[in-house]
Amino acid sequence: MKSSVHDLKNLAIPKIEDPRGNLAVIENNVVPFEIKRVYYLFDVPSGSTRGGHAHKTLSQFIVALSGSFDVIVKDGLDQKRFSLNNPSKGLLITPGIWRELENFSSGSVCLVIASEVYDEDDYIRDFEDFTNYNRVERS
Amino acid sequence: MKSSVHDLKNLAIPKIEDPRGNLAVIENNVVPFEIKRVYYLFDVPSGSTRGGHAHKTLSQFIVALSGSFDVIVKDGLDQKRFSLNNPSKGLLITPGIWRELENFSSGSVCLVIASEVYDEDDYIRDFEDFTNYNRVERS
Numbered sequence: 001m002k003s004s005v006h007d008l009k010n011l012a013i014p015k016i017e018d019p020r021g022n023l024a025v026i027e028n029n030v031v032p033f034e035i036k037r038v039y040y041l042f043d044v045p046s047g048s049t050r051g052g053h054a055h056k057t058l059s060q061f062i063v064a065l066s067g068s069f070d071v072i073v074k075d076g077l078d079q080k081r082f083s084l085n086n087p088s089k090g091l092l093i094t095p096g097i098w099r100e101l102e103n104f105s106s107g108s109v110c111l112v113i114a115s116e117v118y119d120e121d122d123y124i125r126d127f128e129d130f131t132n133y134n135r136v137e138r139s
Numbered sequence: 140m141k142s143s144v145h146d147l148k149n150l151a152i153p154k155i156e157d158p159r160g161n162l163a164v165i166e167n168n169v170v171p172f173e174i175k176r177v178y179y180l181f182d183v184p185s186g187s188t189r190g191g192h193a194h195k196t197l198s199q200f201i202v203a204l205s206g207s208f209d210v211i212v213k214d215g216l217d218q219k220r221f222s223l224n225n226p227s228k229g230l231l232i233t234p235g236i237w238r239e240l241e242n243f244s245s246g247s248v249c250l251v252i253a254s255e256v257y258d259e260d261d262y263i264r265d266f267e268d269f270t271n272y273n274r275v276e277r278s
Contacts, residue, residue: 019184020183020184020187020188020189021181021182021184021243022180022182022183023178023179023180024178024179024181025176025177025178026177026178027175027257028256035174035175035176036166037165037166037174038164038165038166038174038252039162039163039164039165040162040163040250041160041161041162042160042163042205042226043160043161044159044160044161045158045159045160048159048160049159050159050160065179065204065248065250066181066204066205066246066248087179087181087182087248104160107246109204109226109248111177111179113177117166117167118164
């Protein structure tokens, strides 16, 4: 049973609002996995494109901590665009979904919480390989 | 053996530099613990103060993902100020250290990676309790 882009959604992140600033918390009641790795993109020139890969087993939770950007997700059949611009919402990307990031605003910060440590074997970096992989998994 | 503010230091975060933007990665080769919780402060009015507590067992890794702020750390004997303004460096705060955050720049984002899930019993929220706690632990 592979992921469909139609199952993906923006999840609310619990937030403690305070006049001294807001605090948002991600633990495993927000993301359905143990957090193994945290990374972030910064100093992204506006208009850059990133991503262009899928994962076989890793899940990711993506948050626009500052500024905004778009995440285009593809499952080999359909595609969908999520515009992220809110630090209290995150997009959970399940395995078997191709993702591309684009349309970064100036000064944006993209936070990614991942379910696994880095493993090059978990990446599918070629879109044709990806559609073949998903076709086999679906059949 | 309790923490001293003189043992605290800014740690470099591995960074992949790229013309499309920089990517920094925190996993357990950077922080000396399993990541249990990720939280961040945002929409902090410039000049706000946050923090004002210590932890008995939790360790934290603090990064200025955007903008800048200062972290004042106290061990009951001495204090030290760290000015954070670089997404590729983070301050590791070990247990038994009082911390206050202040001098936030407009639009700053403070990322915190923690070694434990939330547990109110792990907090020391009164500075006198803290100095007493550390005195007992030192003796």
